[in-house]
Amino acid sequence: MPTRFLKANTTMLKDERITVKVDFYDKGSLLALSYKEGLLNLSHTEHTMAKRVAVIGAGVSGLSSIKCCLDEDLEPTCFERSNDIGGLWKFTETSKDGITRVYKSLVTNVCKEMSCYSDFPFQEDYPNFMKQEKFWDYLQEFAEHFDLLKYIQFRTTVCSVTKRPDFSETGQWDVVTETEGKLDRAIFDAVMVCTGHFLNPHLPLESFPGIHKFKGQILHSQEYKIPAGFQDKRVLVIGLGNTGGDIAVELSRTAAQVLLSTRTGTWVISRSSDGGYPFNMMGTRRRHNFTAQVLPSCVLKWSQERGLNKRFDHTNYGLNITKGKKPKIIVNDELPTCILCGTVTMKTSVKEFTETSALFEDGTVEENIDVVIFTTGYTFSFPFLEEPLKSLCTKKIFLYKLVFPSNLERTTLAMIGFISLTGSILAGTELQARWATRVFKGLCKIPPSQKLMAEATKKEQLIERGLMKDTSGDKLDYISYMDDLAACIGTKPNVPLLFLKDPRLAWEVFFGPCTPYQYRLMGPGKWDGARNAILTQWDRTLKPLKTRIVPDSSKPASMSHYLKAWGAPILLASLLLICKSSLFFEIGARKTMGQNFSLLNKYLARINLLGYEGCTKSY
């Protein structure tokens, strides 16, 4: 038997005449060889083999990868180096293990309806934006609901992932793991790398002359957990991403002064938009993408900047984007107020450090700095891969749709979660995992590696020669990227068709927020609850806000409400008619204006009270 035939199940079926049936697997396909009555028969069934998939990491991406494997009848084994699920959402008091995790006060910046697994909405009473521990609870609920925990091997680090000698035929990988000092080795048909986009702290000390002379405390935001220890200190925060903004605001409450240094500046948006609705629900809509395609880019830019400067003028607050730099956006509700109150001072980039001070690009000097916190972001790497795959995977232009490395002749390695999006990373990684598992099964195809390599290499050369802009690190438009992947899977909502079949739903899909449920309406992985989830998404958004129910005459709720609303004026009119004669008699008798008003008020108050009590009972 040729060596490429890897597994063999032999069944001897004996009857009066001898029959032999041998099933064996070749490259993921089931081949059955049978011998009966002197005839040899070979049959071939595509994609019947349950493939073994290694999932590395049990964070947001790893959990969705395990579930997607199960949905496609694949056999996942997940290796997680820590002792729990959730990846960076699992808060720990210290960062001694070097794993990137959230700080204590972190609140999500994508609201719950926009950042949930597409067939598992948050419970309706969860807040729209939630503290990290609440988000972790959701991940735990997801893992328990779909029974994912039993597929995870905790405290197990993946040390190496290497191609098998027959990789070009089988696409298989040798995976070496380490659990509490013990090495193990196993063969997998496919690997999903879910080790996180924020694996290593980016600490660009070489860009800061004199930093080694600085005598104060230096740390990276990966080490930051709580504000204790920074009281009454003069703190310099370097780098204005979401982390820089959050840490500057938090420390401004206790530190003597917070200085926030930025090379670029940033647009700052708030979690609540006009009307108090979560900004993602208002801003991430198909109709906006449609308008953006139609409008000239200069008009679009002008209108966006006008909107962003509406709450406060970024130039006045020292936050405006430096000329020639790529604009960016952070979510922060308090930073403008801190700047307004002087507890955070905006600074340009640092030119040089001395033992105790920092000289800035604009020539200003800040003395007596106690602490420098680098909130300069993270890098990612794949220490367990071998070269040249290891280096190639860190260049995003060599990842087809940011998932499949271009140089592999077999598409059995998928990188999940190495994306920056203008929306939820969770939703993006889930769709990546849905696509990848279908590619593993051969149900979705990707172009051959020669073609992908040629295109990516050409792009790289053009960038090196300065003939093309390198946009690989830019945030991708959420809806465009999601639709692109969904089209590959066959699950992209067909909005025109939906308008014909189900106009109410189509209206919400096109004009309403582009929630992840939209990618479960049709095609493979269709979820029967998707329609209802879309039509009730605003209920779940408003539910956690309505914790104090008060009568609201401006929002009629039911027929009885209408009756009560109209009942009060009718009652008022009737009472006025009944009382008319005696009222005017009394008014005439007393003859004073003040008394007239007080009596009238007395009657009106009684009537109002009746109406008010009637309304209260309806709630």
Ligand SMILES: Cc1cc2nc3c(=O)[nH]c(=O)nc-3n(C[C@H](O)[C@H](O)[C@H](O)COP(=O)(O)OP(=O)(O)OC[C@H]3O[C@@H](n4cnc5c(N)ncnc54)[C@H](O)[C@@H]3O)c2cc1C
């Ligand atoms: C501070 C911060 C706040 C964020 N806030 C938001 C937000 O509000 N909304 C949003 O959508 N996104 C947010 N993000 C983006 C965030 O990256 C995603 O939400 C999501 O957590 C990414 O999950 P992941 O599974 O890809 O990576 P991670 O959460 O980093 O998980 C990777 C897992 O892989 C494990 N691992 C790594 N290497 C190995 C190995 N060799 N062997 C075994 N296991 C390994 C790690 O232990 C970890 O558990 C935030 C990111 C950061 C840094």
Ligand SMILES: NC(=O)c1ccc[n+]([C@@H]2O[C@H](COP(=O)([O-])OP(=O)(O)OC[C@H]3O[C@@H](n4cnc5c(N)ncnc54)[C@H](OP(=O)(O)O)[C@@H]3O)[C@@H](O)[C@H]2O)c1
């Ligand atoms: N609430 C939340 O949900 C929340 C909170 C925190 C983080 N996050 C997410 O976590 C991820 C990481 O965020 P992050 O803020 O840590 O990193 P980041 O988004 O990469 O921002 C790092 C910032 O550091 C500065 N910087 C980078 N390289 C530098 C260099 N060589 N010298 C000087 N400055 C440099 C840049 O700011 P300047 O150009 O301004 O200098 C850059 O914007 C993001 O996806 C973010 O959205 C979310």
